Amino acid sequence: MSQTTPLGTPTASTQNTQYDKIGTRYKMMHDLPGVQPERPSVIQALGDVKGLRCLDLACGTGRYTHLLHTLGAASVTGFDISSTMIEGAKASYPPCAFPALTFTVADCSKPLYPAPEPFDLIFAGWFLNYAGTEEELVSMFSIIAQNMKPGGRFVGITTNPEDPLMHESKMNFYGLDILVLDSAYKAPGSDKKLGIKARVVAQTEPVIQFDVFEFRTQVYERCAREAGLRLKWSKPIVPDDERKGTDYWDRYLERPTFFIVEAMKL
Numbered sequence: 001m002s003q004t005t006p007l008g009t010p011t012a013s014t015q016n017t018q019y020d021k022i023g024t025r026y027k028m029m030h031d032l033p034g035v036q037p038e039r040p041s042v043i044q045a046l047g048d049v050k051g052l053r054c055l056d057l058a059c060g061t062g063r064y065t066h067l068l069h070t071l072g073a074a075s076v077t078g079f080d081i082s083s084t085m086i087e088g089a090k091a092s093y094p095p096c097a098f099p100a101l102t103f104t105v106a107d108c109s110k111p112l113y114p115a116p117e118p119f120d121l122i123f124a125g126w127f128l129n130y131a132g133t134e135e136e137l138v139s140m141f142s143i144i145a146q147n148m149k150p151g152g153r154f155v156g157i158t159t160n161p162e163d164p165l166m167h168e169s170k171m172n173f174y175g176l177d178i179l180v181l182d183s184a185y186k187a188p189g190s191d192k193k194l195g196i197k198a199r200v201v202a203q204t205e206p207v208i209q210f211d212v213f214e215f216r217t218q219v220y221e222r223c224a225r226e227a228g229l230r231l232k233w234s235k236p237i238v239p240d241d242e243r244k245g246t247d248y249w250d251r252y253l254e255r256p257t258f259f260i261v262e263a264m265k266l
Helices: 019-031 038-046 063-070 083-092 134-146 217-226 250-254
Strands: 002-004 010-012 053-057 075-080 101-105 119-125 148-159 170-173 176-186 193-202 208-215 229-234 258-265
Touching (some): 038 063, 038 119, 038 148, 038 229, 053 063, 063 075, 063 101, 063 119, 083 101, 134 148, 134 229, 134 258, 148 208, 217 229
Parallel strands (some): 053 119, 075 101, 119 148
Antiparallel strands (some): 002 010, 170 176, 176 193, 193 208
16 A cells, blocks of 8 residues: 655555454553553643544544543544444444444544544544654644644654663563564665664453554654644653552653653644
């Protein structure tokens, strides 16, 4: 499969439907310690969403689509490239019980069709990290910009772009193994180093694994500017429970698996 970049140059697409094979088993990851900091970090970044019309890109089985709804969003539309994940989302949040939630199959790295009305807030949990080229990342940011109302904003979860040791694997890391597949990743046909390619192996039963890209901060910043966006980064926060204030999270906070990224139009 190929796509056309904003400059009109064809490039091989790294997009895939690896989650079709994972399906609703992905929900088993939510209770792993390495995933638990996501929810409080997202809630802090989202702030007040009451009454907002929201878009959830790469919504998966609808975990964050539903969270936006529970936080008071007026409506939430979820898109995902995996038909299996969308089927799981619809099963978990049927329209009869959740009329404010809508789930549709779509490749979120390409223009949404038919084009929806712009949204107040766009969220994307684990979306940008599947761009394998700068062109794809620009396209993703462009989709965000095109679907954002004036004065709207974007909140997302992506791989840690500031990890100075990203070229080193992390084993037995709070229920996850992060295996570095390419420590000096270059996009197909390019000699420019962008970051790494990694495999996430979740210590669930059965095991879940999938591949991601971890680009450097400057790559994100450059691609966002080309799409007309400016970025703000936040480190994750840990759950406010008995583990907080102990040394439990020390290793995690040294090399967190994700950062929160926010965006607004230039």
